[in-house]
Amino acid sequence: MATIRASCETCGDIELTTADVRVRVCDSDKRGEYSFRCPDCAMTVVKGAESRTIDLLVASGVHMDTWSLPAEMNEIKIGRPITHDDLLEFHAKINDTVAWDEALGALLDS
Secondary structure, three states, X not given: OOXXXXXXXXXXXXXXXXXXXXXXXXXXXXXXXXXXXXXXOOOEEEEEEOHHHHHHHHHOOOEEEEXXXXXXXXXXXXXXXXXXXXXXXXXXXHOOHHHHHHHHHHHHHO
């Protein structure tokens, strides 16, 4: 089993095995990252990686997962962007029990 040297922000340089490391690659834009749990502090570390690094890790035996961006990322945006005030108004509405009761009553009556 190959030894992989990596760096934890808290503990510094550490050594891992291929079983300790996971690689993730986005099918949509080919971005890659690897992650591991530091054996010293137990913190999960995630680092972006170029394709060359990903290829070396996978060739060493590290398991690779793939994922895709959600389809919503490709949707055409219509209308103005949501503002901070929009979020505050939404928050007020979802906490308004009277408005919820009226909306549910209207649904039940129809």
